[in-house]
Amino acid sequence: MNVAGSVRVPGDKSITHRVLLLAALARGTSNIGGALTSLDARSTARVLRQLGAELSPLRPGVPVTVRGVGKFRRPEGPLFCGNSGTTTRLLLGLLSAHRFSATLTGDHSLRRRPMRRVTVPLASMGARFTEGNGDGLPLTVKGERLRPISYEMPVSSAQIKSAILLAGMAGEVDVALREPHGRSRDHTERLLRAFGYEVSEDDGWIHFTPGGHLEPFDVQVPGDPSSAAFLVGAATLAQAGELMIAAVGINPTRTGFLDVLRRMGAAIQLENRADSFGEPVGDLVVRPASLRGTEVSAGEIPGLIDEIPLLAVLASRASG
Structure with a gap:
């Protein structure tokens, strides 16, 4: 078997979710090249439209234009996250700092995935959650004025870590996190630093300090x-x-x-x-x-x- 040539692979899934979410919160127009156009990425785009942002269709080879709103608006109906756990968990973090109620749900598979590993620390920051199916979806979050948190995570998870960091960003509060078994992917930390937020690491702890500001941006995923x-x-x-x-x-x-x-x-x-x-x-x-x-x-x-x-x-x- 001979394998030779030059090829490009689709855009990074983790980064695509995160830049779409941040672009929707940056007041103004952002342009995202190379974004993944999978069903999960489209789930993120769909719920962001429900929350007030304007996004062009996600199509292969075509940059995505996002007109952000600064703050999310109260959705008129449930936010359907498809089969995307990343969409759900990161959005829970951001919505925890928005002073309205929103219900998140998904397909049959997503509704069975556990959410308390995310909601427990977010609740300790001040957000309120109403479960509709035990430790799963549908789940209603009511955002509140958040408190700082120092939290040792039960598992190393980029989704849990990112949900808490994004809650700290949106709520403008300090966050300290510790992962128990090695570092999970750090795309959220890198993006927050790019916007001027202080994110540091010390003896296994991740420290986030508010003070940055989301501005419209152009990026190639x-x-x-x-x-x-x-x-x-x-x-x-x-x-x-x-x-x-x-x-x-x-x-x-x-x-x-x-x-x-x-x-x-x-x-x-x-x-x-x-x-x-x-x-x-x-x-x-x-x-x-x-x-x-x-x-x-x-x-x-x-x-x-x-x-x-x-x-x-x-x-x-x-x-x-």
Whole structure:
């Protein structure tokens, strides 16, 4: 099998959600290139329209224009989040600081996913929640004047962490967080720093201090490293060829898969490093290689959580 050529992967899912949410809260017009156009991203766009923002349709290869409103407006009906847990949990954080009630729901699968890991810390900040289905959706949030929080998270989770940080941003209160098992992806922290908010790390704690300001922005979303991972795996197992994957996000909290694969002997080079709104970007060049077995520690899991099934497949082809 020969795997060769040059390719781009769809925009990063995690960053797409976050820049859409922040653009909707920045008063004025933002332009987002390379945004993912998946069903989950469209769920975020749909609920943001219900909350008063104007968004152009999400279409492959077409930049998204977002006219933000500064503050969300009370929705006329339930916010249907489809199957997107990211949409739901990040939105819960933002809505916690808005002084109105909103009900979030989703499809059958999303309604069964737990939400208390997010609502418990948000409630301790002052938001109010009314459950309609136990620890799941539908869920009604009533925003209040928020209080600062110092919170040790039960699990390392970018969605929980981001919900609390976004609540701190929208509510203009201090936040201190600690993740127990390694760092989860830090896209929210990087974006907040880009807008002038102080986000620091000290002895495992993440500290957020208000003081920044959301302004309209133009951004190019990097290629999704989780999507690139499948191509990296194919090119590594190939018998010949060289594959270049252009403009991929290489955030250190997302490259655990690449780190483990290199440790197994993969031939992966990084070229043309750049920066996109605080996010490191580069081209991945992959050549065939023989893999050897390795051990993956618990602390590495948050950085490759989406790639574990693929890593298991590649491990089956490794020696040792």
